[in-house]
Amino acid sequence: MKKAVYRSYGPPEVIQIVDVLKPEPDMNEVLVRIEASSVTRADTMMRQGAPKYGRLFLGLFKPKNTALGTGFSGVIEAAGAGVSAFKIGDEVFGEKLFSNGCNAEFLCIAEDLVIGIKPNNITHMEAAPICDGFLTSYNFLKDIANVRQGQHLLINGASGSLGSAAVQLAKLMGAKVTGICSTKNVNFVKSIGADNVLDYTKVSMNTIEDKYDIIYDSVGTLSYKVVKRLISSNGLFMTPVLSAHILWHILWHPKKVKFAATGIKKTDELKRLFLELTDFFNRGKLHTNIDKTYTLSEIAEAHHYLETGRKVGNIAIINQ
Template identity: 70%
Template sequence: MKTAIYTKYGSPEIIKIIDVEKPSPKSNEVLVKIKASSATRADTMMRQGSPTFGRLFLGLFKPKNTSLGTGFSGVIESIGDEVSKFKIADAVLGEKLFSNGCNAEYICIAEDMIITHKPINISHQEAAPICDGFLTSYNFLKDIANIQQGQHVLVNGASGSLGSAAVQLAKVMGAKVTGVCSTKNMELVKSLGADFVIDYKKNHFSKNTNMYDVIYDSVGKTNYSMSKKALKPNGVFMTPVLSLNVLWYSISNSKRVKFGATGLKKPEDLKPLFLELVTFFKQKKLKTVIDKSYDLSEIIEAHHYLETDRKVGNIVIINQ
């Protein structure tokens, strides 16, 4: 089978598509033939070994994990002897967390991990990014911020993968939402449910008079120092993008500044959130925004596009 790997840090050109033996599922695993997988900005940062201090976890001089892609959607081709929740030919979606490996033709995953049946009302391309943008943002909004009905949430980077998910999720949770994005994406963000939209090219949201219960910086383009004047007294600043500034404030002011990553949670704690998300999709309360799709053989091109920071919603890798 074909799989995408990188064996050193660097530009997209270091990615290679190699042939490896198709895995066989263990007794508690299923073998998934991948139809679509996610490609994210987080993938490009890991490939770059960025930020540099992150290499303490990723691998100091070269990556510990050489595979790419965390989210997937596909069809079960075979199952282990002890598998009871799935059968051959089931359409499924899920996430491999930090073990990655979804930018490939096949993966094996334990049935008790982050995997479930794909809703029939969404395609594989729509399903593959759910575990990235939606699961990451839902973890922040529900478990970290504990959003309550009527609270005011600001989403910075509202047209991206995490941001477009967060706008929709905050509305489902009953919050008032302000989205921050560029001029050309304002109508999209409004269509996702945002009550107010701010063009970041015209002014920083902290210069407005509005105060927010939660500021969710989904793209790491602002910081707590700039944002705190727009927070209510008990407000929270959250971001999934780790920087030294975020690291410092999350330690020195932990009640107000929150960093998080779904890969840091135990699968048994993450799965209930995941299953709730899938239910929302079944109920047609959420939709995946897709910018571009690339064939697995075009993954270098996909990473180049991700690094332009111009994408709207999600990038999907497809297997023909």
């Protein structure tokens, strides 16, 4: 089978498509024929070995795990003798977290990990990226902030993968949402449910007078120093993007400023959030926006596009 690998850190051109043996499922694993997979900012960072301190985990001089791709959607082709939750032919989706390997034709995954039945009302292309933007933002909105009815959220990067998921989730949780994006994405952010949209090319954060219960900086471009006056007295500033600036503010205001790496959350907690999200999708409450699709052999091009920082929602690799 074909599989994307990177054997050294570097630009998208380090990615190669290689032929490897089709994996065989263990007792508690299913073999999934992958129809679609995600390509995310986390994948590009792993490929670059960036930030450099990440190499302590990824491999000091070259990647220990050469496989790429965390999110998948496909069809179960075989199952180990101990598998009880799924059967051959089931359409499933999920995420392999740091073990990667979803940018390929097949993968094996244990049934108790982050895998579930794909909602019938969405395609494999729409299901594959759910564990990036939706799972990450749901962790922030539900487990970290516990967003409640009537709260007002300011979501920066509202047109990205995490941001567009957060806008929809916050509305579903009964909040009022103001999204921040550039001019070209204003209509998109309104279309996914934002009550107000601020165009960051026209509005300066210094001139805003409103107060927000939660500011979710999904792309890490806001300065906490600048926006802290906009946060209500019991409010929160949260971001999925770690920087020295954010670490410093977490140190001084641990109750007010939050960062989390969703991928290192306990698997059973991730699975709980994943199953709740699946239920929302089954009920037609959420929608994955796909900006562009690529084939597996075009994956380097997909990484280049991701690195522009301009994608709207998600991108997907479609297996032919």
